[in-house]
Amino acid sequence: MDKLLNPDFGVMALTIVNFLLLVWLLHKFAWKSIIGALEKREKQIADDKAAAAQARQEAQNIKAELDARLQQIAQEAAKKMQEAVAVGNAQKEQLLSETKQQAQRLIEQAKAQIEAEKNQALADVREQVVSTALLAAAKVTQQQLNAQSAEKVVDEVLRQVSSPSARV
Amino acid sequence: MEVSETIAHHILDHDFGVMVGTLHLPITAHTVTMVCVSLVLLLTGILMARRGKSIFSRLLHTAGEEYVAFMRDGIVIPGMGVEGKQFLSYFCTLFLFILFSNLAGLIPQMKTITSNISVTGGLAVCSGALIVYCGLKFHGLWGFIKTFVPGGTPWWLVPLIFPLEVISLLIRVCVLAIRLFANMLSGHMVLLSLLLIIFIIGGMSKIAGTGSAIPAMGLEIFMTLLELLVAFLQAYVFTLLTSIYVGLVIHSH
Numbered sequence: 001m002d003k004l005l006n007p008d009f010g011v012m013a014l015t016i017v018n019f020l021l022l023v024w025l026l027h028k029f030a031w032k033s034i035i036g037a038l039e040k041r042e043k044q045i046a047d048d049k050a051a052a053a054q055a056r057q058e059a060q061n062i063k064a065e066l067d068a069r070l071q072q073i074a075q076e077a078a079k080k081m082q083e084a085v086a087v088g089n090a091q092k093e094q095l096l097s098e099t100k101q102q103a104q105r106l107i108e109q110a111k112a113q114i115e116a117e118k119n120q121a122l123a124d125v126r127e128q129v130v131s132t133a134l135l136a137a138a139k140v141t142q143q144q145l146n147a148q149s150a151e152k153v154v155d156e157v158l159r160q161v162s163s164p165s166a167r168v
Numbered sequence: 169m170e171v172s173e174t175i176a177h178h179i180l181d182h183d184f185g186v187m188v189g190t191l192h193l194p195i196t197a198h199t200v201t202m203v204c205v206s207l208v209l210l211l212t213g214i215l216m217a218r219r220g221k222s223i224f225s226r227l228l229h230t231a232g233e234e235y236v237a238f239m240r241d242g243i244v245i246p247g248m249g250v251e252g253k254q255f256l257s258y259f260c261t262l263f264l265f266i267l268f269s270n271l272a273g274l275i276p277q278m279k280t281i282t283s284n285i286s287v288t289g290g291l292a293v294c295s296g297a298l299i300v301y302c303g304l305k306f307h308g309l310w311g312f313i314k315t316f317v318p319g320g321t322p323w324w325l326v327p328l329i330f331p332l333e334v335i336s337l338l339i340r341v342c343v344l345a346i347r348l349f350a351n352m353l354s355g356h357m358v359l360l361s362l363l364l365i366i367f368i369i370g371g372m373s374k375i376a377g378t379g380s381a382i383p384a385m386g387l388e389i390f391m392t393l394l395e396l397l398v399a400f401l402q403a404y405v406f407t408l409l410t411s412i413y414v415g416l417v418i419h420s421h
Contacts, residue, residue, distance in 0.1 A: 003180050004353070008286045010194030011181065015202065015290025019265060022206045027257035030213030034232045035256060037219070041233070 132161050175360045179353065181284055198287060201279045205268045209261075236260055239407075247411030251306065251418050258298065263407040266291070270352055270399030274392065282402070283353040285345065292345035295410040299337065303417040315420035340413055344406060351402050355395045362388045 136157040186195040216232030218225060239260050244252040252259075266282060273280025281287045303312035316333035317326055365384050370377020 004176070005285060007289050008181070008194060008196075010192065011196060011199055011284065011286035012290040012293070014194045014199050015287045016293055018199075018202055018206055019261075019291060019294055022209065022265060023258050023261045025210055026213045026261045029210070030217040030232070031236065031257040031260050033217040034229070034236050037229070038233045038236055 129161070132157055135160075174364060175357055178360055179283060179356055181279075181286075197279050198281045198284045201272055202269065202281045202287065204278070205265070205272050205281070209264055209268055212264075235264075239263060243404075243408050243411050247408065248415035248418055252411060252415065255298065255302075255414070259407055259411060262291070262295075262410065263403050266348065266406055267399060267403040270403060271396075273352070273356060274395065274399075280352050280356055282348050283356055285349045288345040288349040291348070291406070292341050295344055295406075295413070296337075296341035298410070299341070299414050299417050302414050303420075306418050307420070312417075315417060337413075340409075344409060348402050348406050351398055355391070355398055359388060359391050359395065362391060 136153060139153055139156075181196045181198045184195045184197075184200075186193045213232075215225070216228050216235075219229050220226070236256065240253065240256055243263075244256055244259050248255070269282045269287070270280060272278045273283070300312075303315060307315060316330050316337075318329065318333075321329050362384050366377055366381045369380045
């Protein structure tokens with residue numbers, strides 16, 4: 001059992017040589033390639049992540065720009081809407097005003113026409129009365145008048161004046 | 169043959185006595201196993217490095233990458249910092265070599281070479297050499313010597329502290345060898361003892377020997393599983409402690 005704790009320096013030396021040779025061989029034929037592939041993949045992943053982060057940043061910038069533009073468009077639309085409402089109100093007021101003026105003008109024209117027709121009718125009546133009076137006077141002068149016949153003539157004239165055909 | 173002799177016979181190394189002239193070559197059961205383990209490891213490494221089109225090849229390559237990433241991010245960089253990346257190949261080989269050596273004993277007719285103090289001593293010497301190499305590389309000769317004296321030590325304590333620190337480094341290296349050797353040896357001794365229980369009791373009474381086989385085999389299976397765990401654990405501990413010791417020298421300030 002004492003051999004268990006007594007190192008064999010030949011075995012120890014062989015172990016060292018074997019192990020160092022194995023380290024060198026594995027480094028040359030295995031680990032170098034695997035480490036290279038691993039680092040390449042990690043670099044690719046890091047690059048992809050950086051590209052994704054950059055794309056995300058760009059997308060956020062574009063979104064912010066679009067939001068700002070949308071807000072601007074909304075403000076412009078609201079402003080134009082207010083302007084349109086104001087223009088509409090002004091046009092409405094103008095139309096109302098013009099309509100009132102036109103209506104007033106029509107009323108005044110109608111009143112003037114009525115007045116003119118009334119005056120015309122009065123003139124016609126006056127003319128008719130004058131002509132009737134003249135007619136009556138002519139008849140009075142042309143006939144022998146007595147009190148009785150004079151009354152008959154006057155009645156005749158009054159009848160003619162009161163009849164509808166005589167008015168025209 | 170006594171029990172202790174039987175156990176020693178199974179655990180001790182057997183020299184084949186190969187001589188070249190007057191030179192005695194260390195061709196033993198353990199060294200033969202060590203060469204076999206190294207060849208298997210080399211073959212595995214080469215297969216892992218290849219990027220074939222078959223699923224097996226791709227799986228092996230992916231496993232290799234994951235293993236290297238684990239060694240780098242789990243052992244080397246935490247223990248040594250980014251400076252340790254240049255020694256990644258050493259640690260990748262060290263872990264797998266110890267693991268394969270530990271597991272080799274579970275294969276019939278193979279030996280657990282890490283239950284040999286000469287083998288673990290050789291590995292510890294390699295780790296010690298790496299510690300010294302890193303100390304010289306990162307600090308120079310004078311800077312490396314100064315790392316053995318902690319900052320703020322009074323001048324009159326230096327003659328006492330310096331040898332203590334040197335001995336401390338040597339002890340760390342020795343402990344690396346002894347820890348691995350003792351753990352693997354004890355596991356195999358327990359396994360052999362459990363098997364021998366059957367034969368000892370069987371020698372006294374065949375019926376009792378047969379009866380004792382069942383619990384002994386149950387314990388044997390349990391211990392084998394424990395040995396499997398210990399094989400991984402000790403490989404991890406040896407590699408981790410080496411990286412920490414090297415890291416202590418690199419970052420001594």
